[in-house]
Amino acid sequence: MGLRLYNTLPAQVQPFAPAENNQVRMYACGPTVYDYVHIGNLRTVVAVDVLHRFLLQSGYQVRHVMNITDVDDKIIRKAAEEGLSVKEYTAKYEKAFLEDAASLNIRQPILVRATEHIQKMAEFIAVLVEKGFAYRADDGSYYFRIAKFPAYGKLSKKDFAGMEDGARVDLDEYDKDSARDFALWKAPKPGEASWDTVIGPGRPGWHVECSVMSMDQLGESFDLHAGGEDLIFPHHENEIAQSESFTGKPFARFWFHTRFLLFNNEKMAKSVGNFFTLRDLVLRGFKPSSIRFLLASVPYRTQLNFTFDSLQHAAAAVDRLRNFHQRLTTGEFPEGASDAMSQLARTTDENLRTGMEDDLNTALAQAAIFEMIRAANAAMDSGAFLKDDVPALLAVLQKFDDIFSVLK
Ligand code: AMP
Ligand code: ZN
Numbered sequence: 001m002g003l004r005l006y007n008t009l010p011a012q013v014q015p016f017a018p019a020e021n022n023q024v025r026m027y028a029c030g031p032t033v034y035d036y037v038h039i040g041n042l043r044t045v046v047a048v049d050v051l052h053r054f055l056l057q058s059g060y061q062v063r064h065v066m067n068i069t070d071v072d073d074k075i076i077r078k079a080a081e082e083g084l085s086v087k088e089y090t091a092k093y094e095k096a097f098l099e100d101a102a103s104l105n106i107r108q109p110i111l112v113r114a115t116e117h118i119q120k121m122a123e124f125i126a127v128l129v130e131k132g133f134a135y136r137a138d139d140g141s142y143y144f145r146i147a148k149f150p151a152y153g154k155l156s157k158k159d160f161a162g163m164e165d166g167a168r169v170d171l172d173e174y175d176k177d178s179a180r181d182f183a184l185w186k187a188p189k190p191g192e193a194s195w196d197t198v199i200g201p202g203r204p205g206w207h208v209e210c211s212v213m214s215m216d217q218l219g220e221s222f223d224l225h226a227g228g229e230d231l232i233f234p235h236h237e238n239e240i241a242q243s244e245s246f247t248g249k250p251f252a253r254f255w256f257h258t259r260f261l262l263f264n265n266e267k268m269a270k271s272v273g274n275f276f277t278l279r280d281l282v283l284r285g286f287k288p289s290s291i292r293f294l295l296a297s298v299p300y301r302t303q304l305n306f307t308f309d310s311l312q313h314a315a316a317a318v319d320r321l322r323n324f325h326q327r328l329t330t331g332e333f334p335e336g337a338s339d340a341m342s343q344l345a346r347t348t349d350e351n352l353r354t355g356m357e358d359d360l361n362t363a364l365a366q367a368a369i370f371e372m373i374r375a376a377n378a379a380m381d382s383g384a385f386l387k388d389d390v391p392a393l394l395a396v397l398q399k400f401d402d403i404f405s406v407l408k
Pocket of ligand 2: 235
């Protein structure tokens with residue numbers, strides 16, 4: 001069958017394969033390092049890691065880039081409150097994020113930082129101005145003129161007919177219903193970090209950063225762009241508008257969006273205050289492997305409501321996997337091989353693959369492995385499990401763990 005993924009752009013599930021050379025070029029919007037990330041942010045990171053790992057398992061090479069947003073409205077405000085430079089302020093949270101990701105066994109993507117691409121962003125904006133897609137406001141800020149990009153709204157499926165030409169917004173995050181010219185570049189304000197560039201002094205807006213860094217690393221058109229569902233509008237809509245105006249070519253082919261992690265059936269978010277960091281949960285005695293397993297237990301396009309009960313279940317599930325692995329690798333079994341167990345290994349392998357190929361249905365994959373464990377344990381208990389059954393079952397367990405990554 002091959003992998004099928006939901007693509008937000010045409011709003012349908014489609015066969016997925018890279019455009020060129022067996023190599024998947026993908027970009028994920030990473031964290032804004034103004035604070036510790038919470039497990040909602042990490043759900044998206046784990047989902048993209050699961051995708052990355054399954055692509056590798058499917059025989060592709062993967063060039064996976066993730067940005068670190070290390071300058072934006074919030075960072076500038078918080079750094080100023082603490083009397084630190086933007087760099088001093090963000091270094092701590094970037095380090096914490098990378099530690100959290102490592103403890104969740106995230107395969108590290110190629111990391112790119114906004115503050116290391118400021119000149120390229122300014123040059124990019126200069127070209128947009130030249131082509132008539134952007135303009136300079138009196139204060140030295142630059143805006144994207146969305147009336148010049150008729151396809152604006154194609155990702156979020158919003159209809160912006162009748163919008164007011166020239167109405168502007170300079171916040172990085174803004175109201176879902178407002179289609180307004182958005183800030184590409186913000187003129188310096190007293191006390192704010194600012195850079196001298198070809199388009200004058202100031203700092204980039206949030207959206208321009210991902211357009212410039214993704215194309216810098218992956219080329220003008222690439223295979224897949226990922227992020228949480230809240231990024232569809234305005235962030236990703238704006239990335240498409242900027243990038244396609246700049247290149248005249250399609251930007252990302254696939255748009256991969258993860259649904260939210262909820263707590264008490266509400267989006268887990270800093271602004272709501274209903275969040276847990278990985279550190280909070282580790283202090284309460286939970287292991288990162290349990291958290292990873294829980295976050296991956298529901299397909300990425302289904303909302304997941306976090307409860308301590310479900311985290312306890314995930315911890316028990318990880319124990320069951322580890323115990324089975326232990327029993328398989330250290331148990332003593334009678335000589336021989338059984339047809340039943342080799343059939344079990346084949347069926348499980350097939351179910352794992354078809355589950356994951358079905359838009360990464362991780363719930364089906366987990367169900368398949370626990371069914372295998374149940375049947376194999378029963379065979380072990382009854383003496384029907386034989387020594388030469390071990391390699392086939394171990395290979396399937398390993399394949400599962402190459403994606404879920406909780407055995408170690
Ligand atoms: P932020 O730091 O808020 O820009 O978020 C970083 C990433 O985490 C983005 O891709 C968000 O879409 C994602 N994200 C934020 N909150 C949640 C949540 N509750 N569940 C899943 N993903 C989230
Ligand atoms: Zn982004």
